[in-house]
Amino acid sequence: MKRIFAIMGVLALGAALGGVALQVSPGARSVFAWIAPPRHEKQTSTQAEPAVQKDASSPSASKGEPGKPPDGLITMASEQIEAQGIEIAIVEKGILARRLTVPGTVTLDMDLVARVPGRVVGTVTQLRKRLGDSVAQGEVVAVLDSREVADAKSEYLTASVGFDLRKTMYERAQILWAKKISAEQQYLQSRATFLEAELRLDLARQKLSALKLDPAEVEKAAKQESALKSGVSSLREYEIRSLIGGRIIERKVDVGTLIGNQGDPPDLYTVADLSLVWIELAAPTADLDVIQEGQTVEITSGRDSGKRGVGRIIFISPLVDPDTRSARLIAQIDNKAQIWRPGSVVTARIVTKEEPVDVRVPRIALQTIGGEHVVFVRTPNGFLRRAVTIGRSDEQDVEIISGLSTGEQIAVKNTFLLKAELGKGD
Known part of the structure; x- marks a missing residue:
């Protein structure tokens, strides 16, 4: 106990001498330096450290820290945007309808439907088109065997030959009568015969035209038959052509079907x-x-x-x-x-x-958060929620009065995913 009191006395004496040393000269201070315990400086420095740390954590030191991100910011990479099917579009002007x-x-x-009629009495020998086939205007779609057609062609060929003969005889009679070699009655008779042959040829040509047959083609086919000595069987063939181009949507006959008579099918095809x-x-x-x-x-x-x-x-x-x-x-x-x-x-x-508007966005681009209409504007790192004021609308689009400008990019599909993502952050 006595030892403890002795130590305390020595410490008190050293503190007093230290106070006196502050008021004496530097040289005197060195005399008393031995009295201070050697660990006193270490304790003093240790006690000063918390003060430095406290200063480092003071509000004045935190002014350089970055601020908080703005409200409504959704950070999302381009890969995430594509994976979630979020589509982006540029805001433009438009029309509300x-x-x-x-x-x-x-x-x-x-106005674009046509039936293919048979036109003549005959038998179907060829059907060149099936249901659904495409046809061009004037293309042959079927072939008939018709006695009526054969008679019309034969009548024209006969009238053509008779006309050529009567024309030659008339021209000869005209020359003889002009030279006073033949009588006028013979000339007039030859002229009447020629005019009758011409009328007969015109009637035969009109009958071919009614059947949509070309007289030149008939004469050409007859000459080919004569040169080949194959008879006149081809004169019975009658080609059926489509009146318009389109597709076969209906077929009403088969090969061997009789057409043209009462009770027979009037049409072969329907083209549309x-x-x-x-x-x-x-x-x-x-x-x-x-x-x-x-x-x-x-x-x-x-x-x-x-x-x-x-x-x-x-x-x-x-x-x-x-x-x-x-x-x-x-x-x-x-x-x-x-x-x-x-x-x-x-x-x-x-x-x-139709009503034009300055700013138009799809209706599906809008979401309601906290009672406000919002859109999600594209940013370099994701999207930013932005409140907007809406105006007129139609079934698909909405007019934006304020909060958005043309040229900005916004999300226009699956925006509910962004709303959900924003809810997680809240």
């Missing part, structure tokens, strides 16, 4: 040009005031939403069906791609009014 939706049915354009088709629509009477000929019609398939097309109204019936209280409309649509099949059911949207 008022549409009237009505049901419709695809039908043939009746399917490059254009009609859409028959039924519009309620209450909507007829806003429908006009020439208006645009957007056509979509009832079963396959991928089939889309644009046509125009070409006919509005002046009559109203008393049972359905609707009027018949016809729209014409291009069908060169052969995607519209007559008889199929479609949905038609008649554009009754």
Whole structure:
């Protein structure tokens, strides 16, 4: 115990001497330096370290730290955007359209449908086209064996030969009468015979024309038959040609079928040009005031939403069906791609009014967060939520009054995924 008090006394004496040393000269301070314990400086330096650390963690030292990211920022790599099927589009001007939706049915354009008639009495010997085959205008599609055609060709050939003979005799009689070698009565008789042969030839030529036969072709075929000495059997053949180009949609006869008589099939084929088709629509009477000929019609398939097309109204019936209280409309649509099949059911949207807007975005690009309409603007590292003010709209697009400008890129598909991602961050 006495030892402890002795140590404490020595320490107190050293502290007093240290205080005195602060007031004396530097030389005197060195005399008392031996009294201070050697570990005193280490303790002092150790006690000073926390003060330095505290200063480093003070608010003044944290001013250089980066700030927090802006609200609504979604970091997403390009690979993630593509994998989730998020499509991006540029904001542009556009037109909002008022549409009237009505049901419709695809039908043939009746201006582009033609039947292939037999024209003569005969028997079908060849059918050169099948169902679905394409044909050109004037192409031979069938061949008949017809006695009527043979008689018409023979009559023309006979009249042609008789005309040439009577013409030669008339020219000779005319020369003899001019030289006073023959009597005038003989000349007049020869002239009458020539005029009769000419009339007979004209009648035979008209009969061939009624059968759509070329007299020159008939004479050429007769000469070939005569040179080959194969008889006149080819005179019975009658070629049936298509009146228009298109596709065979119906065949009504078979080989060996008799046609032309009463009770026989009147037609061989039905040909339709399917490059254009009609859409028959039924519009309620209450909507007829806003429908006009020439208006645009957007056509979509009832079963396959991928089939889309644009046509125009070409006919509005002046009559109203008393049972359905609707009027018949016809729209014409291009069908060169052969995607519209007559008889199929479609949905038609008649554009009754168009309004231009400065900023237009698809309706599916909008999301509602916290009672606000927002879009997701593309950034270098992902997307940024931005609140917008909407205006007019139609079934597909919406006008943006404020919050967005043309030329910016926004997400236009699967935006609900971005909304969900933003919810995770919150």
